[in-house]
Amino acid sequence: MIGQPALEPATAAPVLEARDLVKHFTARRRLLVPALAPLRAVQGVSFQVQRGQALGIVGESGCGKSTLAKLVMGLHEPSSGTVLLDGRDVSEIPRTEFARRVQFVFQDPYSSLNPRKTVRQALDAPLRHLAGLDAPARRARTAELLDLVGLRAEFADRYPHEFSGGQRQRVGIARALASTADVLLLDEPVSALDVSVQAQVLNLLRQLQQELSLTYVFIAHDLAVVENLCDEVSVMYLGRIVEQAPAEVLFGSPRHPYPHTLLSAIPTGDRSQRRLRVAAPAGVDGPAGSDGGCAFAPRCYRVEERCNTHVPPLSAEPAGHPVACHFADDTDPEEHAG
Ligand SMILES: Nc1ncnc2c1ncn2[C@@H]1O[C@H](COP(=O)(O)OP(=O)(O)O)[C@@H](O)[C@H]1O
Ligand SMILES: [Mg+2]
Structure with missing residues (x-):
């Protein structure tokens, strides 16, 4: 077998996988205050x-x-559930090894960057401890990383407050890449930026993904932001995924009433012409703590009796496009909305 290349498995394991993750937050008991039901943030x-x-x-x-x-x-x-990296339970992966593979990019790079450290100092820790580079190599890699994220070399010796929001987010991305990570979790990385700057940072992320073959989990509260960047899109509502599909399928024909609602709120001429607007009653949300039924029911234009009594499970069919709606098979807003 010497010299034989390893055979690629027919279906490679996903690089990152979450299995049935649940997180309940329980308020600390206080004297004479009745215990609150746990808040079920992820269900x-x-x-x-x-x-x-x-x-x-x-x-x-x-x-x-x-x-x-x-x-x-x-x-x-x-509270329960597992996360797997290349098929391995991450609770069994040493933190340093995990940090060499997976990094977080925060919404607000200002609060995640130390105001007293220059960019060079901020990049130094991951370059030293995670990438294992010596001083000359760290210097060279810092210049390379700044170039990669579109910042000039002399920015290395500046402090976070000397940058604009977009530049700071570029520093945040450079810091994530300094660790050698190939998987980035980006939590609303452009939400705090002006619209024109958002587009530049999204372009950078797209370009980096292609050049470096990165894997992204990209979190956003706005469907428009993920439309061009993401291959797959999961739509969450009060702790659960209600629809998941390849981006073009989700944007072309969403099957859950909630993405319909979201898409109708995207202010692009074409889309608003094409999409039916679904009015969501203001301020009505399903109770995050109750099992009473579909959490989206109070805002749904398709609501019927069973929506208030039974939580719709994520459908197994069709493969690759699960939907959690009692009417997933016949969701047609043109027919049913108001
Ligand atoms: N550390 C925490 N302790 C208690 N409740 C929390 C905590 N973090 C988040 N929550 C609650 O969990 C829910 C989900 O919050 P979050 O995950 O921040 O939502 P999103 O990022 O989608 O805005 C919210 O009701 C929030 O108040
Ligand atoms: Mg958030």
């Missing part, structure tokens, strides 16, 4: 990302996206 979320692919996870604020990201990063202990 059984599963996903798989193949190497070199980008998975988008979208949903509105408070639906559990950051909690999910922290579970994947090992920053929260799951």
Whole structure:
């Protein structure tokens, strides 16, 4: 067998996988205050990302996206469920080894960068401890990383407050890449930026993904942001995934009423012409703590009796496009909306 190349398995394991992740937050008991029901931030979320692919996870604020990201990063202990990296349970992978493969990019690079450290100093720790580079190699790699994210070499000796929001996010991306990671979890990386800057950072992310064969889990509260970047999109609503599909399928023909609602809110001329607007009653949300039925029911234009009594499971059919709606097979907003 010497000299024989290893055979590629017919279906490679996903590089990153979440299996039925659950996270409940329990308020600390206080004297004379009745115990609150636990807040179920993430209620059984599963996903798989193949190497070199980008998975988008979208949903509105408070639906559990950051909690999910922290579970994947090992920053929260799951109440139950597992995360696998190349098929290995991450709870068995040493933290340093995990950090060499998977890195987090935060929404707000200002709060995640130390204001007293220059860019060079911020990159130094991962270059030394994770990439294992000596001083001359770190110098060279710092210049290379800055070039990669579109920053001039002299920026290396500047402090975070000397940068614009977009430049700071470029530093955040450079720091993630300094570790040798090939998997990036990006939690709303452009949400804090102006729209024109958002587009530049998204272009950079797309370009880096292609050049470096990166795998992304890209979290956003806006479907428009993931449309061009992601191969697959999962839509979350109050702790659960309600629909998952290849991006072009989800954007072309969403089957769950919630993505219909989201898509109708995207302010691009064509799309709003093409899409039916589904009015969501303001301020009505399903109870995150109850089992009473579909959490989206109070906002849904298709709601019927069983939606209030039974949580719709994620369908197994069709393969590759699971939907959690009692009417998944006949969701047609043109027919049923108001
Ligand atoms: N550390 C925590 N302790 C208690 N509740 C939390 C904690 N982190 C998040 N939550 C709650 O979990 C829910 C989901 O929050 P989060 O994951 O931040 O949502 P998103 O990122 O989608 O806006 C929210 O109701 C939030 O208040
Ligand atoms: Mg968040």
